[in-house]
Amino acid sequence: MRANRSLAGFMVAILLLGCDMKQTHKDVSKDPEHRDFIGKTCELLVTLRAHGVALRLEKEKKTDYVSIWNPGFSGPEMTFLVPLQPGTRMRVLAARECANCPFDTLAEYQVSVIPEPPEFEGRPAFVRVESFTPQHVRCGSAP
Numbered sequence: 001m002r003a004n005r006s007l008a009g010f011m012v013a014i015l016l017l018g019c020d021m022k023q024t025h026k027d028v029s030k031d032p033e034h035r036d037f038i039g040k041t042c043e044l045l046v047t048l049r050a051h052g053v054a055l056r057l058e059k060e061k062k063t064d065y066v067s068i069w070n071p072g073f074s075g076p077e078m079t080f081l082v083p084l085q086p087g088t089r090m091r092v093l094a095a096r097e098c099a100n101c102p103f104d105t106l107a108e109y110q111v112s113v114i115p116e117p118p119e120f121e122g123r124p125a126f127v128r129v130e131s132f133t134p135q136h137v138r139c140g141s142a143p
Contacts, residue, residue, distance in 0.1 A: 023098050023099075023100065023101060024098070024099045025098055025099060026096065026097055026099045027094060027095070027096055028095045028096060028107070029094045031095070034095035034107075035095075037132060038092055038093070038094065038095065039091075039092065040091070040092050040140065041090070041091045041092075041139070041140060042138065042139035042140075043086075043087060043088070043139075044084055044085070044086050044087065044089075044090070044136070044137055045135065045136055045138060046070075046086060046135070046136050047070075047083050047084065047086060048068050048069065048083070048127070048131060048136070049068065049072035049081060049084070050066050050067075050068045050080075050081070050082045050083070050117065050120075050125070051072055051073060051079075051081055052081075052120075052123070053065050053067050053078065053079065054077050054079050061077075061079050062079070063079045063080070063120075063121065064123065065123050065124045065125070065126060066120055066123055066124070066125035066126065067125075067126055068084065068111070068113075068125060068126065068127040068131070069127065069128040069130070069131055070131070080119045082117050082119050084113065088113060089114040090111040090113050090114065090125075090127065091111060091114065092109045092110075092111055092139075093109075093112060094110040095107065095108070095109050095110070095129070096108055106128075107128070108126040108129060109126065109129060109132065110124055110125065110126055111125050111126070
């Protein structure tokens, strides 16, 4: 019983440390599973949710980056929510993975959205790799 409590306490501590840990990313644009997407322009076939994200929770939250995926999220770090409709185009600029996430690499493509919603204000935008399937996007060469 005491061992179970110790194990449970250890697991909670690990999870809490993971929440406070700042994510670091590594560029994986040249990896075989990603390099064919870099430079492509893709058209959305379904609606995806674009979330503004503030890295610091302050009274006047400022958007640091945009996270695009479904179903999405909500919380105090979200600064806006904009649905990107089918027909919206995205140019893939780079690929990255989380280098210090304990349970997942959280692979994402950095994209420029065409036309860029005003809410983005030139902030970097990232789409989860899981959203780059034939059911979600149609990709071709850059125009």
